[in-house]
Amino acid sequence: MAVCELKHVTKSYGTGPARVDAVKDISLSIDSGEFTVFKGPSGSGKTTLLNMVGCLDTPTEGDVIVKDRSVKDLSSRALSRLRASTIGFVFQSFNLMPVLTALENVELALQLAGLKEDTREPAAKLLSEVGLEGFERRRPNQLSGGQQQRVAIARALVKHPALIIADEPTANLDTTNGAQVLDIMQALNETHGITFLFSSHDPRMIERGRRIVSLTDGVVSSDERRDSSGGAG
Amino acid sequence: MIIPRLARRNLFRCPRRVILSMVAIVVGIGVFILGEGLVSGVTENLKVSSIESMNSHVLIRPPDYPEGIQHPVDELLEIDEEVRRVLDEETVAWTERIIFSPTAAAGPDHVRARAIGYDPVRDPEVFSRALWQVTAEKPDAEQNEVLLTTGVADLLNLSVGDTLILRVRTHLGAMNALRVSVSGIVETGFHNIDSMGILMSLSLAQRLIDADNPTHIGTRLESRDDSEPFAARISELLGDRAEVQTWQEDVQDLMGIQNIRRRALQIISAILLALAGVGMANTILMSAYERVREVGTLRSMGMTKQGVTGLFVFEGLIIGIVGSILGALWGGGLAAHWAVNPIDFGDLIDVWGEDLAFSALVYTRFSMGTVLFGVGFGIVVSMLASIFPARVAASMPPAEAVRAE
Ligand SMILES: Nc1ncnc2c1ncn2[C@@H]1O[C@H](COP(=O)(O)OP(=O)(O)OP(=O)(O)O)[C@@H](O)[C@H]1O
Ligand SMILES: [Mg+2]
Numbered sequence: 001m002a003v004c005e006l007k008h009v010t011k012s013y014g015t016g017p018a019r020v021d022a023v024k025d026i027s028l029s030i031d032s033g034e035f036t037v038f039k040g041p042s043g044s045g046k047t048t049l050l051n052m053v054g055c056l057d058t059p060t061e062g063d064v065i066v067k068d069r070s071v072k073d074l075s076s077r078a079l080s081r082l083r084a085s086t087i088g089f090v091f092q093s094f095n096l097m098p099v100l101t102a103l104e105n106v107e108l109a110l111q112l113a114g115l116k117e118d119t120r121e122p123a124a125k126l127l128s129e130v131g132l133e134g135f136e137r138r139r140p141n142q143l144s145g146g147q148q149q150r151v152a153i154a155r156a157l158v159k160h161p162a163l164i165i166a167d168e169p170t171a172n173l174d175t176t177n178g179a180q181v182l183d184i185m186q187a188l189n190e191t192h193g194i195t196f197l198f199s200s201h202d203p204r205m206i207e208r209g210r211r212i213v214s215l216t217d218g219v220v221s222s223d224e225r226r227d228s229s230g231g232a233g
Numbered sequence: 234m235i236i237p238r239l240a241r242r243n244l245f246r247c248p249r250r251v252i253l254s255m256v257a258i259v260v261g262i263g264v265f266i267l268g269e270g271l272v273s274g275v276t277e278n279l280k281v282s283s284i285e286s287m288n289s290h291v292l293i294r295p296p297d298y299p300e301g302i303q304h305p306v307d308e309l310l311e312i313d314e315e316v317r318r319v320l321d322e323e324t325v326a327w328t329e330r331i332i333f334s335p336t337a338a339a340g341p342d343h344v345r346a347r348a349i350g351y352d353p354v355r356d357p358e359v360f361s362r363a364l365w366q367v368t369a370e371k372p373d374a375e376q377n378e379v380l381l382t383t384g385v386a387d388l389l390n391l392s393v394g395d396t397l398i399l400r401v402r403t404h405l406g407a408m409n410a411l412r413v414s415v416s417g418i419v420e421t422g423f424h425n426i427d428s429m430g431i432l433m434s435l436s437l438a439q440r441l442i443d444a445d446n447p448t449h450i451g452t453r454l455e456s457r458d459d460s461e462p463f464a465a466r467i468s469e470l471l472g473d474r475a476e477v478q479t480w481q482e483d484v485q486d487l488m489g490i491q492n493i494r495r496r497a498l499q500i501i502s503a504i505l506l507a508l509a510g511v512g513m514a515n516t517i518l519m520s521a522y523e524r525v526r527e528v529g530t531l532r533s534m535g536m537t538k539q540g541v542t543g544l545f546v547f548e549g550l551i552i553g554i555v556g557s558i559l560g561a562l563w564g565g566g567l568a569a570h571w572a573v574n575p576i577d578f579g580d581l582i583d584v585w586g587e588d589l590a591f592s593a594l595v596y597t598r599f600s601m602g603t604v605l606f607g608v609g610f611g612i613v614v615s616m617l618a619s620i621f622p623a624r625v626a627a628s629m630p631p632a633e634a635v636r637a638e
Contacts, residue, residue, distance in 0.1 A: 047636065056533055057632035077537050084535020091635060095530040099242035100235065108235045112535045119235075155534075 002065075003162050003195050004030040004053055009062035011048050022048040024218040025062070030197060032162070035189045037209030038199040044215040046199040047167050053197060054087050054165040055079050067162060084113045088156025090166035090198075094148040096140040102127060102151045103136035106158050113159040126154040130184055146177030153184060157194065166198035170205055182208055236540075240547045247520065254516040255556040257509035262560025262611045263567075265502035266603055270568030272498055273598035276491045279484050280457075282590040285361045286423035288483040289451030290324075291464045296476050302347060302429070302588050304332045306404050309446035316470050323463060324454055326358035329447035331438035337431060339389040339397040346385055348399070348431045350438020359451045364422025364592065369393050371416070374434040378416035382430040386418045393417055399431070404444035411441060425590045483590075506610065509556075510618035517549050518622035528626050529634020538627040545623030546616060553615020557608040565604045571597040 011023040023045045030036060030053070038046045051057040052064055055071055058079075064071045067086055071079060088109075089095075096105050106123035127136055130150040140148050149169060156164045166185070170178030182205055188194045200206050214222040244251050284290060295308035310329075312320075320327045331350035336343050351360075353371060372378035379399075381391060391397060396414045403409050413433075420427055439445055454463055460479040468477040521528070528541055536544075575594035 051632040051635075054533065056529075056635065057630070077539075080532065080535050080537040080540075082535075083533060087533075089530075089533045089635070091530070093526075093638075095526060095635065097239060097527060097530070099246065100239060104235050104238070108239070109534050111235050112531070112540075116234075 001032050002029045003032050003034075003067070005065040006049075006053070007063045007065065009049075009052060009059040009064060011045075011052060011057070012060045021218055023052070023059075026218075026220055027062075028213070028220065028223075030163070030195065032195055033189070033193045034211055035186065035196050035209060036198075036211040036213060037206050038197070038213050038215060039201070039206045040199075040215035040221075042201075045218040046215055048218075049215065050165050050167050050197065050199060053163075054089060055083050056089075085159065086162045088159065088161040088164040090149070090152045090156050090164060090169045092168040092171045094140070094145070094152050094172070096148055096151055096155070098140050101137050101139055102132060102143065102147075105140070105151055106155045109155045109158050115159075123154070123158055126158050127151070130154045144177070145173050146180055149173060149177070149181050150184060153181065153188075157188065161194075163195045163197060166196065168199055168201065170200065170202060175204070178202065178205065236544060237547065240544055241551060243520065243524075243548055244551060250516050250519070251552055254509070254513045255552050255559070257512045258506070258553060258556030258611050258615060259560040259563060261502060261505035261509045261614075262557050262607045263564035264505055265498070265610070266561060266564030266607045267567050267597070268498040268502065268564075269495075269603045269607075270564075270572070270597035270599055271595070272491060272495045273600065274572070274596050275494075276488070277598055278592050278595055279487050279491070279590065280480065282423050282425075282592050283483045284457060284480045285364075286421065286426050286590045288478065288480045288590070289359050290454045290457055290460045290480055291452045291467065292478045292480075292483070293450040293452075293467065293471070293475050294448060294478070296473055298476055302334070304334045304347060304448070306331070306333050306402070306442045306444070306448060307406075309404065309444055309448060310450060310475055311446065312450070316467070319467065319470060320450070320452065323466070324452045326355060327450055327452040328352050328355040328359045329435060330356070330449040330451060331435060331442060332448050333401060333438065333442055335399040335401045335431065335441070337385060337389060337397050337399055339391055339395065342389050344385060344388050344429070346431045347426070347429050348379075348401075348433065348438065348441075349426070350433050350435045350441075352435050356451075359453045364420075364594075366420045366422075367417050368419070369417025372433055372437075373416065374437040376416075377411060377413045377437065378433075379413045379437070380417045380419045380432040381415050382427045382432070383418060383420045384428040385431055386415070391415055399441065401441045404442045407443070409441060409443065413437075422592050422594065423590060424593060425588050506614050509611075510614045513549060513552060513615055513618040514622055516552070517545055517619045518625060520548070521545060521622050521626035524626070525629055525634050525637040528629055529631050529637065532629075532631035533635055541627040542620070542623040545626050546619045549615050549619025549623070550612065553612045553619075556615070557611030560611060561604050561608050564607065565599065568597045569599040571595075572599040 006026055006028040009023060009026050010021060013020045013022055040046055052059055055066060058071055066082060103123055106126060107119040110119040124136055130153055132147060132150055135147060170181055185196050186208060189196050206212060211225045213220055295310060329352055333348050335346055335348050337346045372380050389397060393415055396412050398410055398412050401409045419432060454460060464477045464479045575596045577593055578595055579593040
């Protein structure tokens with residue numbers, strides 16, 4: 001079952017001679033439970049594509065279907081609601097709210113998804129699931145990069161989204177912390193069947209994807225699926 | 234709820250900036266409340282001073298009586314039984330006064346004074362003695378005694394027990410002179426009397442002007458608001474035999490000036506608050522631009538545009554509410570303090586002319602309505618001021634916002 005489908009999606013920035021086609025006529029289907037990585041050189045369109053899949057941005061041409069709904073037809077408010085309920089984001093620079101504690105950051109996602117009460121317990125549970133038990137009351141500036149990114153994963157995950165989008169989640173982390181974050185993502189994918197869509201430059205991260213989509217100059221240059229063992233193919 | 238907490242804590246990220254925009258609101262609201270209290274206090278002072286010094290609730294005097302400090306005695310009041318009966322029935326108290334302008338001389342010095350001959354029993358029932366400060370006994374008419382106000386005593390350098398000569402033109406135009414002695418020095422609290430007044434009993438005044446009839450009748454009614462119907466009734470009875478003046482008519486010109494002052498104050502407060510609003514809009518706008526990526530992240534988590542607008546307006550509202558309340562505490566606190574402990578404008582008042590019916594002790598008027606209005610106004614201004622920057626934040630495209638460094 002497709003969580004998300006791109007149909008002849010083009011995204012352009014600027015107009016006239018200054019026009020840049022960041023993504024050109026891409027069609028792609030993401031199935032539930034996938035662990036897919038987008039790779040490609042800088043400027044190849046990874047972020048642009050992920051933002052459209054995540055309904056943060058809308059295509060210039062073509063259509064994105066998320067949970068059987070065409071984003072073309074959705075108002076800004078409806079897109080917000082869709083993001084709140086179905087999509088979790090993990091960012092390269094973590095993007096936690098600096099004035100909130102780890103626990104509050106996770107609770108915030110639940111409250112934005114419409115949950116009014118009892119946000120504390122599920123948030124705390126998820127934090128311990130990503131190995132942050134005892135760090136609930138710390139603010140982001142009192143956490144290491146790896147810990148912050150794990151809070152971000154918990155924050156993305158807590159509302160049980162259909163899809164988690166992670167744009168270069170390990171780019172700001174050292175190898176060990178990056179690997180640890182990837183381990184967590186992989187474990188969540190394997191045990192809970194959560195769909196992950198991420199991008200990376202790092203070959204060691206890329207090789208852990210079970211589906212590897214290569215982008216070059218805004219087009220898909222290869223799309224390979226590998227068996228679940230994750231070994232080199 | 235996390236979102237209000239987020240708004241609250243965001244304010245502490247740049248406390249100095251927040252405090253500065255708050256101070257602007259505090260000043261705007263404080264000046265408004267305190268200024269209103271002062272203007273209202275001065276207005277009330279002018280009314281009370283008119284009533285308690287010379288005019289009373291309704292004043293009766295000869296026709297075409299001049300304004301100001303001249304007090305002719307050519308025309309006296311003729312009060313018939315009918316009028317007397319109405320005065321007895323419809324006033325709480327009424328009293329006769331003879332007001333005239335003697336020249337007071339002591340040694341080489343002399344000064345033109347305003348003499349008030351009053352009925353020692355009835356006058357205090359009409360004109361309050363609450364503010365009077367007297368340094369001696371009541372003047373004894375038999376002994377040719379007078380009370381000097383501080384202004385006259387200072388000018389002639391006289392104290393209790395000294396004597397002076399009063400030169401008076403009598404009712405019929407002859408010259409009269411009498412040596413009188415100072416039984417006491419009085420400060421009535423009203424500038425128009427204290428600057429040049431000599432007080433004596435009615436009988437001494439009658440001898441001095443050589444006539445029995447008064448020049449003025451003062452009245453005290455149940456309520457000062459009854460003055461107009463009563464004045465109309467008396468005026469009808471007296472026809473053109475006398476002139477009837479309510480305290481409202483007495484202070485009419487001053488009230489016009491007071492209204493201008495109040496309007497000027499409102500304009501100044503509005504300008505201060507507008508400036509505070511601009512400062513506040515700037516504060517919120519800066520914090521919006523500093524938090525582009527956070528706004529993008531909130532949007533990615535599903536916060537709507539309205540949600541972002543609400544977050545920033547809420548931050549502005551906190552500044553506005555706290556600032557307005559502090560401003561109200563400051564302005565309202567001072568207004569309430571001076572409503573009990575008057576400000577002494579004694580040094581300033583001499584410059585304002587001798588005939589101003591005004592008490593040097595100015596009480597502010599503390600009005601809860603003004604305080605609440607001020608707080609409400611401050612809150613509305615801060616809300617309006619934060620809407621624009623909040624919308625700027627809300628309209629940042631989320632995809633750009635999450636990319637921002
Ligand atoms: N707001 C924008 N205005 C104009 N051009 C843009 C804008 N955002 C992205 N681009 C262009 O779109 C193209 C794709 O950018 P994108 O950020 O998607 O690449 P990327 O693959 O994520 O690169 P990186 O690996 O460096 O993150 C680039 O040529 C970029 O310059
Ligand atoms: Mg990118």
